[in-house]
Amino acid sequence: MSGEITLSRPRLAQGTLLLASMLTIMAGATISPALPAIQRAFVNAPNAGVLVGLVLTMHGLFIAVGSPVIGALADRYGRRRLLLGSTVVYALAGGSGFVLDSLVAILVGRAVLGLAVAGVMVTVTALITDYYEENHRDTILGRQGAFMSIGGVVLLPLAGVLADIGWRVPFLVYTVALVLLPAMAFGLPEPSRREPTGDRPTSISDLRQTLAQFPLGTLGLIAALGLVGQIIFYMTPVQIPFYLETRTGASGTVIGAALAASTGAGGVASLLYGRVRRSLSVIDIVALTFGFMSIGYAVIGVSGTVPGVVIGLAVAGAGSGFLLTNLNAWIAAVTPESVRGRALSALTSAFFLGQFLSPLVTQPVSDTLGLGTTFVGVGVLLAGGAIAFALASVSVTPLPTQNPNPPRSNSR
Secondary structure (H helix, E strand, O other): OOOOOOOOOHHHHHHHHHHHHHHHHHHHHOOHHHHHHHHHHOOOOOOHHHHHHHHHHHHHHHHHHHHHHHHHHHHHHOOHHHHHHHHHHHHHHHHHHHOOOOHHHHHHHHHHHHHHHHHHHHHHHHHHHHHOOHHHHHHHHHHHHHHHHHHHHHHHHHHHHHHHHOOOHHHHHHHHHHHHHHHHHHHOOOOOOOOOOOOOOOOHHHHHHHHHOOOHHHHHHHHHHHHHHHHHHOHHHHHHHHHHHHHHOOOHHHHHHHHHHHHHHHHHHHHOHHHHHHHOOHHHHHHHHHHHHHHHHHHHHHOOOHHHHHHHHHHHHHHHHHHHHHHHHHHHHHOOHHHHHHHHHHHHHHHHHHHHHHHHHHHHHHHHHOHHHHHHHHHHHHHHHHHHHHHHHHHOOOOOOOOOOOOOOOOO
């Protein structure tokens, strides 16, 4: 990137980036309250139980598969046009569930939606790290996480109401993405670059030089945290609808409102990230994340009432609100700009692969032990992780937290 980036419409740019970030949470949250109704609609379909769970998470697999390609394209050709095209595909593929008549066709639509979400998430986060210098960047990344959570707070109750009207209706929510296209086109300039975006390695030495820019050990740890964190976090949108319906007979509206408690608490945590980051290291924040999630999951597991589950969801959500924001900030701090799109895409792949794997990993366990026991057991595992990272924070040399690039002027 160039040494300075000046945004001609800074408020429009920031607002557009934050609103576009909401599209990623919409990908799953929009139809979560409708899952029991979808299962009833396709009760006679082979393997309906597993396939209905995949309706919520299929996009995650294709985000994971598509993100490395998206990241490479974003680094080579730029962010803006890729974001515009991904947004159009997002609206069309996401809304396709309103008219499709088979689980297989719906799953195909969800797969295409996943590729579109990869395009949106990688390019939006890359633009944030391109536009803002490090100190302000952590604040903007926190706001990004907050807007993603705010999207859940608004959409989950709305999706619950729409699911009570009919299981197809929530799919229409995806088409609102088209409203953002004009703002994306006029408010988000393509950043200039130190190196031409079309450059690529032409020899083994060039390839080695490119690979040397990646802190592979740190990126591997970050990706692993994203993968495991999402396998665990996605237990709530996948399992809570059935948990509440079985234990309390809750309607789609109540389920949506309960899940909104998690995303709402996550939004508050994300807004506080910039302040927390000034006092704690990234490893400290990982320990904090797992600690909150462990308490929340244990509360969910022992509770048999809607209020108890809501409290557990809120506590767990407060922890998960730090997760993606902290990992994105960590990557931005340790990678140079010329390869940051690819580095961020690795986290995006791990994050959404975790979403896809969540029902495949947790469903057999919950079928054997029951949902309550499963949530308690996961809470215990998370507590162990929190203790391990807390001890690591005080016993190892701190990992790099400074951006390897020279500072740029802040574009507000």
